[in-house]
Amino acid sequence: xxxxxxxxxxxxxxxxxxxxxxxxxxxxxxxxxxxxxxxxxxxxxxxxxxxxxxxxxxxxxxxxxxxxxxxxxxxxxxxxxxxxxxxxxxxxxxxxxxxxxxxxxxxxxxxxxxxxxxxxxxxxxxxxxxxxxxxxxxxxxxxxxxxxxxxxxxxxxxxxxxxxxxxxxxx
Numbered sequence: 001x002x003x004x005x006x007x008x009x010x011x012x013x014x015x016x017x018x019x020x021x022x023x024x025x026x027x028x029x030x031x032x033x034x035x036x037x038x039x040x041x042x043x044x045x046x047x048x049x050x051x052x053x054x055x056x057x058x059x060x061x062x063x064x065x066x067x068x069x070x071x072x073x074x075x076x077x078x079x080x081x082x083x084x085x086x087x088x089x090x091x092x093x094x095x096x097x098x099x100x101x102x103x104x105x106x107x108x109x110x111x112x113x114x115x116x117x118x119x120x121x122x123x124x125x126x127x128x129x130x131x132x133x134x135x136x137x138x139x140x141x142x143x144x145x146x147x148x149x150x151x152x153x154x155x156x157x158x159x160x161x162x163x164x165x166x167x168x169x170x171x
Contacts, residue, residue: 002048004153007061007103009041009071009096009121009145010163018141022076022087023125031085031129035158041071041121043148044103046112053110058150058165060106066099066148066169073141076125077134085129086122087141096121099148099169145169 011019020036046057071089078085097119104114150165 002050003054005046005049005054005057005164006151006153007043007046008149008151009043009143010147010149010151011039011123011143015073015141015143018139019073019087019123019125022137022141026076026085026125027132031083031126033126034124035160037159038161039123039125040151040161041123043100043121044107044112045115046107053112056110057107057112060110061103061148061150061165061167063106064099064102064167066102067095068144068146068169069093069095071096071121071141071143071145073123073137073143075134075136076132078129078131080131083128083130084124085126085132086124087137088120088122090136092121095169096145103148 016036016039019039023033023036049057071093072091073087073089075090076085076087100119108114147166147168149163151161152164154160154162
């Protein structure tokens with residue numbers, strides 16, 4: 001028995017509402033919009049994980065340390081090849097990058113190789129959509145981050161993601 005898992009930054013109600021508003025204001029691109037309750041920033045995608053490997057991943061997360069930080073989501077754009085519309089930050093705080101690197105480093109011992117592509121934190125607004133031109137948001141979203149979470153992806157209707165566990169970032 002396996003579960004599809006990933007570590008993520010989970011938005012608060014205010015950030016989720018702001019992201020959902022941006023999503024609603026997108027031009028119709030014939031894509032599949034992400035359910036507002038599923039909006040998040042992936043830190044590390046684990047994939048299909050058994051119980052032993054999940055325990056190891058949670059122990060690795062216990063070892064990953066970070067400090068609280070703030071993100072400013074100030075742009076939208078697309079990954080044309082993947083047909084993904086996203087919301088992101090033009091400036092990535094160093095604590096976010098250190099957290100992702102630290103998690104990856106600790107997860108190596110559990111058999112999770114790090115992603116080969118450079119880390120590009122973003123919130124997926126829609127999938128299978130026609131591209132849009134990148135632009136700055138007129139009202140950037142301030143997103144204070146004080147924790148990260150372990151999430152399971154469930155089959156069936158949206159919302160599909162459920163937070164399983166939380167880790168506080170120490171100040």
